[in-house]
Amino acid sequence: MSKYEMLNNVAHADLKIRLDRAAELGDDVMFCMTYPFEFRLVLSHYPILVYRDKDAQSAFPVALFGFEEGENLFLSGSSGWNARYIPIMVQRQPFSIGFQQVQGSSDKQQVITFNPAHPRVNREVGESVFNEYGGYTPYLDQVVKMLESIDTGHEQNRRLIEALDKYNLLEESTIAITLKDGTNYELVGFSTIADDRFEALSAEALDDLNKQKLLLPITMIMASMSNLGNLVDMRNAALG
Template identity: 25%
Template sequence: MSQQNIQPLNKNIHGKIKIKQQSNFAHIKGQHLAPVVVHEFSRAGSEFPVCFVKNSDSGSFQPVALFGVKPGENAYTETERWEGTYVPAVVTHFPLALVADGKEEDKFMVVIATENEVVNEEDGAALFDDNGDETEFLARRKEALGKYLEHTHMTKMFTEVLVEKDLLVQQNLEITVKEEKIQINGLYLVDEKKLNELSDEDYLDLRKRGLIGPIYAHLNSMHQINRLVTKKAALS
């Protein structure tokens, strides 16, 4: 969450809180990418380039959807409405999130970012009713957060398999927008040549795990770079 004042959700503190429906997801206005889980690759890949970035501290990889060709630019939040047909799940969960409790490794708690335009006490869907009980809206949001957490674990396993089989390679892209050359660095893609050179045993292992579909959804999604170039040109 990029917004400040993130607090553990508490009915005594947030009993009157309401969440307004978001139209253009302004909280990611200056964000050129966002995490996606492997279950989203097919839908997200029909809209955005889906690639991988590397955490310089941990060395781990995270699949992301690209919203812009430069850091700080998001081609999908330039108007009052989201300029696309699909919104990654992590974006729609805002201002709520699940985070590790800290005391117990396997326990998670719901937190809320309170300082933003969608959280208020007048307009939107309530989190708690007059008795302090969770509303159906909050129950649905918590269920979605729990499912997303499961998906992040599966995604972590997916990326670890790609690393284990040495399939991820760094790719620096150069695009041209109205005669301006722009470098997109630090992206990792599955090397299709290495994929095709896998032994029958390794390829079958990927297929049995259900990973071939997401891999090709990722590879095919890189054609969406052209969509970003078009959007960038329209905004320039």
């Protein structure tokens, strides 16, 4: 497991982050967590599924990029990531939110941390994190905004999953994919929203979801499933 360091403008004065997109920079991922605040952008390219991490006993929405571990169909060796939007959990790499003990208090405060072993991290090429005076660069300002959004997004995801479970809308299923060469893939551990259960919701349930500002995110998850066929087409095109 990677050890994160707290970012500071003395030890990391000359830190740079590569922003190009490539498998060797950690973009070769099959899926990543996503959040309701970005669903409108995510569904323009990616299927949104719910992944249940049985080890962590948690569930969260994810944007799907491929059909097997290490496959990202949106990556190209020549043109990088071929989509207008990249989910925020990918964009924020190698940074994360950490916590530091407040001196003389039992309270903890949020701090910016980063993974020094991440392949994007270096001191020669890429976007500078600090300027010559030790202040934040526009790039780091953008990272801070992303991390703040992610922090808010975790609460949105919690409420979303609670609502989906409350109204029994999630349907765990094995998604079977067959390519033109006869290769079969089975996506296991993912859930989709059951159309029939959603259509059968009472007016009271729909009103409750709407008041929680969850009705639109749920319908966007459902609409995003049309992108599954696009991923199959992309995988078939790669076969030649």
